[in-house]
Amino acid sequence: xxxxxxxxxxxxxxxxxxxxxxxxxxxxxxxxxxxxxxxxxxxxxxxxxxxxxxxxxxxxxxxxxxxxxxxxxxxxxxxxxxxxxxxxxxxxxxxxxxxxxxxxxxxxxxxxxxxxxxxxxxxxxxxxxxxxxxxxxxxxxxxxxxxxxxxxxxxxxxxxxxxxxxxxxxxxxxxxxxxxxxxxxxxxxxxxxxxxxxxxxxxxxxxxxxxxxxxxxxxxxxxxxxxxxxxxxxxxxxxxxxxxxxxxxxxxxxxxxxxxxxxxxxxxxxxxxxxxxxxxxxxxxxxxxxxxxxxxxxxxxxxxxxxxxxxxxxxxxxxxxxxxxxxxxxxxxxxxxxxxxxxxxxxxxxxxxxxxxxxxxxxxxxxxxxxxxxxxxxxxxxxxxxxxxxxxxxxxxxxxxxxxxxxxxxxxxxxxxxxxxxxxxxxxxxxxxxxxxxxxxxxxxxxxxxxxxxxxxxxxxxxxxxxxxxxxxxxxxxxxxxxxxxxxxxxxxxxxxxxxxxxxxxxxxxxxxxxxxxxxxxxxxxxxxxxxxxxxxxxxxxxxxxxxxxxxxxxxxxxxxxxxxxxxxxxxxxxxxxxxxxxxxxxxxxxxxxxxxxxxxxxxxxxxxxxxxxxxxxxxxxxxxxxxxxxxxxxxxxxxxxxxxxxxxxxxxxxxxxxxxxxxxxxxxxxxxxxxxxxxxxxxxxxxxxxxxxxxxxxxxxxxxxxxxxxxxxxxxxxxxxxxxxxxxxxxxxxxxxxxxxxxxxxxxxxxxxxxxxxxxxxxxxxxxxxxxxxxxxxxxxxxxxxxxxxxxxxxxxxxxxxxxxxxxxxxxxxxxxxxxxxxxxxxxxxxxxx
Numbered sequence: 001x002x003x004x005x006x007x008x009x010x011x012x013x014x015x016x017x018x019x020x021x022x023x024x025x026x027x028x029x030x031x032x033x034x035x036x037x038x039x040x041x042x043x044x045x046x047x048x049x050x051x052x053x054x055x056x057x058x059x060x061x062x063x064x065x066x067x068x069x070x071x072x073x074x075x076x077x078x079x080x081x082x083x084x085x086x087x088x089x090x091x092x093x094x095x096x097x098x099x100x101x102x103x104x105x106x107x108x109x110x111x112x113x114x115x116x117x118x119x120x121x122x123x124x125x126x127x128x129x130x131x132x133x134x135x136x137x138x139x140x141x142x143x144x145x146x147x148x149x150x151x152x153x154x155x156x157x158x159x160x161x162x163x164x165x166x167x168x169x170x171x172x173x174x175x176x177x178x179x180x181x182x183x184x185x186x187x188x189x190x191x192x193x194x195x196x197x198x199x200x201x202x203x204x205x206x207x208x209x210x211x212x213x214x215x216x217x218x219x220x221x222x223x224x225x226x227x228x229x230x231x232x233x234x235x236x237x238x239x240x241x242x243x244x245x246x247x248x249x250x251x252x253x254x255x256x257x258x259x260x261x262x263x264x265x266x267x268x269x270x271x272x273x274x275x276x277x278x279x280x281x282x283x284x285x286x287x288x289x290x291x292x293x294x295x296x297x298x299x300x301x302x303x304x305x306x307x308x309x310x311x312x313x314x315x316x317x318x319x320x321x322x323x324x325x326x327x328x329x330x331x332x333x334x335x336x337x338x339x340x341x342x343x344x345x346x347x348x349x350x351x352x353x354x355x356x357x358x359x360x361x362x363x364x365x366x367x368x369x370x371x372x373x374x375x376x377x378x379x380x381x382x383x384x385x386x387x388x389x390x391x392x393x394x395x396x397x398x399x400x401x402x403x404x405x406x407x408x409x410x411x412x413x414x415x416x417x418x419x420x421x422x423x424x425x426x427x428x429x430x431x432x433x434x435x436x437x438x439x440x441x442x443x444x445x446x447x448x449x450x451x452x453x454x455x456x457x458x459x460x461x462x463x464x465x466x467x468x469x470x471x472x473x474x475x476x477x478x479x480x481x482x483x484x485x486x487x488x489x490x491x492x493x494x495x496x497x498x499x500x501x502x503x504x505x506x507x508x509x510x511x512x513x514x515x516x517x518x519x520x521x522x523x524x525x526x527x528x529x530x531x532x533x534x535x536x537x538x539x540x541x542x543x544x545x546x547x548x549x550x551x552x553x554x555x556x557x558x559x560x561x562x563x564x565x566x567x568x569x570x571x572x573x574x575x576x577x578x579x580x581x582x583x584x585x586x587x588x589x590x591x592x593x594x595x596x597x598x599x600x601x602x603x604x605x606x607x608x609x610x611x612x613x614x615x616x617x618x619x620x621x622x623x624x625x626x627x628x629x630x631x632x633x634x635x636x637x638x639x640x641x642x643x644x645x646x647x648x649x650x651x652x653x654x655x656x657x658x659x660x661x662x663x664x665x666x667x668x669x670x671x672x673x674x675x676x677x678x679x680x681x682x683x684x685x686x687x688x689x690x691x692x693x694x695x696x697x698x699x700x701x702x703x704x705x706x707x708x709x710x711x712x713x714x715x716x717x718x719x720x721x722x723x724x725x726x727x728x729x730x731x732x733x734x735x736x737x738x739x740x741x742x743x744x745x746x747x748x749x750x751x752x753x754x755x756x757x758x759x760x761x762x763x764x765x766x767x768x769x770x771x772x773x774x775x776x777x778x779x780x781x782x783x784x785x786x787x788x789x790x791x792x793x794x795x796x797x798x799x800x801x802x803x804x805x806x807x808x809x810x811x812x813x814x815x816x817x818x819x820x821x822x823x824x825x826x827x828x829x830x831x832x833x834x835x
Contacts, residue, residue, distance in 0.1 A: 031155075077603065122164065141462075226281060587616060639709075665690070737777050807827065
């Protein structure tokens with residue numbers, strides 16, 4: 001072969017490699033831009049606003065870790081007030097955030113730099129995930145599908161939502177680490193299978209260094225598995241999947257009469273590496289002694305990986321035994337399933353704790369649990385929270401890619417037979433089924449399933465485009481009859497493969513020119529291909545961009561109220577060193593706990609870890625002022641915060657956790673309207689007696705120890721039909737007691753006119769029934785001292801009894817309210833009135 005021909009052969013290959021690298025960089029750029037679309041809305045006021053709920057607690061941990069690096073917050077007295085709470089989240093994600101803040105801040109970052117680092121971290125981790133997605137797709141299919149799959153993943157809404165700027169949550173790290181671990185494992189088993197790795201081949205490892213490469217790749221997989229353990233308490237399930245896959249693959253190998261040494265050697269290397277890396281991580285974060293828990297970093301994770309290793313050796317040994325004895329392959333899965341069942345029974349008898357860990361884990365991943373039913377993101381993918389069929393979450397998470405991926409899954413499954421039944425393909429299919437189960441059980445796992453959906457969509461899309469000869473038609477359109485040097489070089493390669501194997505350059509050039517000057521492009525095929533591409537990308541890009549741009553999740557009303565809370569109420573101690581109990585706590589519904597802690601910088605009784613929710617639910621649902629007071633004083637609560645949603649949409653969850661039935665508070669009927677059937681909920685008398693209704697809907701009227709001190713100034717309205725949210729802050733006080741005498745058994749009503757901080761006028765009224773001796777006591781929470789600021793009185797108290805008897809001009813000072821002073825006011829009454 002002459003020099004010119006070598007040049008023509010090598011140049012396209014180099015060009016192709018360069019093109020793939022440039023394409024992957026372009027995909028990464030697209031992924032970055034999609035995830036940064038939320039930047040403008042989250043930084044509009046000069047600061048940084050975070051999305052979601054858990055994000056605010058991650059920022060608290062990142063802020064703490066930055067100031068105490070490398071120490072992280074694992075017990076927080078600002079949660080589950082006044083008891084404090086041990087944090088179950090492993091710290092790796094927050095450590096990464098703190099490291100990024102320290103780097104960006106030159107070693108001494110201010111709060112804004114820390115917040116920017118936290119907001120940027122999910123974007124960087126999300127963009128990095130593109131690489132293992134490409135590796136998986138390229139390994140299971142080919143590099144073209146790898147690039148297309150990476151591009152689809154770059155814009156798929158489920159992952160854009162999880163990894164956009166400001167979404168400071170560890171879920172994005174789960175996707176990166178698990179996908180990277182699976183990518184390395186796929187490379188390991190693929191290479192091990194191709195190189196016939198076996199126990200007997202290990203004796204040649206010194207002379208054939210290539211045999212060790214699969215084991216090194218498997219060990220790299222173990223490193224990412226251990227980092228996943230250090231990131232998410234659910235990591236053991238994703239690591240345990242390796243054993244499940246090994247069972248499936250070994251069964252297929254036995255059926256085909258193949259050896260499975262390559263499989264078990266790679267699995268052992270991956271799990272052993274996981275064990276080695278996990279031991280120091282667990283040792284550094286484990287509790288004292290040998291206490292184990294699946295909900296915290298402990299020695300549980302180490303023991304779990306040891307159990308997985310034992311399981312792999314069991315699978316390996318039994319596989320070898322079946323092959324040696326020439327037994328029917330069906331015995332393999334059958335006996336092992338029986339062994340697994342026996343193992344569970346053994347645990348139930350001899351280790352109730354570990355059995356409970358496994359059962360609780362299975363319940364968690366299937367969406368079962370005491371409180372998990374009240375979490376919207378834990379609802380099954382195809383069901384609403386009311387149990388009705390819906391496709392909205394599927395389309396919102398994946399666009400039309402879900403349907404394409406479904407077709408791709410079945411087509412790929414049909415193709416996997418005979419020589420095409422390769423380990424990497426089996427791994428990917430079983431992995432897809434595993435993630436499908438998680439996502440169908442709980443829609444929150446859509447961010448994990450996005451990897452498989454993207455790759456399968458790329459697979460089916462590429463097949464359809466190839467069936468239309470889309471690439472060739474685009475090439476014809478681009479050439480427009482002109483032959484360029486690059487065209488000749490590209491065609492030369494095609495011509496060399498399909499037309500002639502001769503060394504004659506002239507013949508090859510003639511063949512190339514003939515191919516290029518064929519008939520013009522088929523516009524039907526071009527239009528069909530563009531339509532297919534549009535159906536996949538347009539909905540995903542549109543939804544992803546919508547999620548990213550519409551990123552602010554903390555309500556402006558809550559932002560306003562919590563900023564006021566921080567600025568206008570007594571500061572609590574130990575905020576950045578939460579080792580001691582602060583002075584008081586704040587009670588609200590658990591959804592808002594992380595906002596209260598981070599934005600309001602105040603301790604929360606209940607937060608998004610579902611701490612303190614029983615007490616919170618009982619407080620808001622009770623119709624007894626005495627019971628409510630008992631709860632408040634037990635928890636040392638100073639402020640109670642309510643919003644419109646708690647009194648309406650979230651009320652159902654409050655009743656459920658309080659052990660009540662929503663039917664006790666609402667009469668639910670189905671009414672027929674012109675537009676169809678409509679569910680109508682009519683409040684019952686019991687709803688009007690609940691603490692949350694009295695506080696939020698009635699401004700605390702009829703309650704003696706709670707005074708409204710602030711209501712949100714944004715979107716607050718007197719329009720009762722308004723759907724806008726209003727947040728109200730109440731202060732718990734001892735209250736002044738207005739006491740005296742009136743006619744026996746007569747009702748006495750105290751009245752005070754007030755103005756809120758928004759200028760809204762309302763009336764406070766609290767009554768009592770005089771006893772048989774005519775003695776009455778009314779505890780009131782407002783002073784009559786007019787400061788002119790915030791919520792304040794615009795009158796003095798008046799007492800009314802009977803039809804015409806009124807005492808006006810009762811002054812109550814702030815000191816009376818805070819110290820629980822008594823104020824005497826007696827009604828004159830006659831003997832006739834007593835009768």
